[in-house]
Amino acid sequence: MRTSQEALECPFALPPLTEREFDALIAQVGGRRAHPDQDTRGQPGSDFQIQDALVELKILEGSEFTSESRRRKLADLFTRGIDPGPVVLLDSHLLNSHAKRECDRILETPVKTAIAKGAKQLKSSRSTYPDAKRSILFLVNHR
Secondary structure: OOOHHHHHOOOOOOOOOOHHHHHHHHHHOOOEEOOOOHHHHOOOOOOEEEOOEEEEEEEEOOHHHOOHHHHHHHHHHHHOOOOOOOOOOOOHHHOOHHHHHHHHHHHHHHHHHHHHHHHHHHHHHHOOOOOOOEEEEEEEEOO
């Protein structure tokens, strides 16, 4: 039987997806940057347009999950009722159902923030592309 740590280890390393690679992918399917002037546009907008769809890419690199307050909340959760040693295993399988839900609440904030920001950007782009019929939020979690 594998330990929790072994279950988390990947036998091969996958390079993180970058926005540049996504640019190439979008171009291959006939899409383009929705706002090539994004740096000077003055308001946030979606990243890409593919036919009648606007696409916003959000890449979570992991730093969103490691803020000091979030780390403290997780440490408190995983050491509740035990004498913490020098190493604490953060394995949600060790938690009861109530604590698992609490862990999910702690970790969902960065995802919800990215979704809310992406929704605003897609909405903003609809003024530029009123014929767009679809909005797509593509969320990549490198955590």
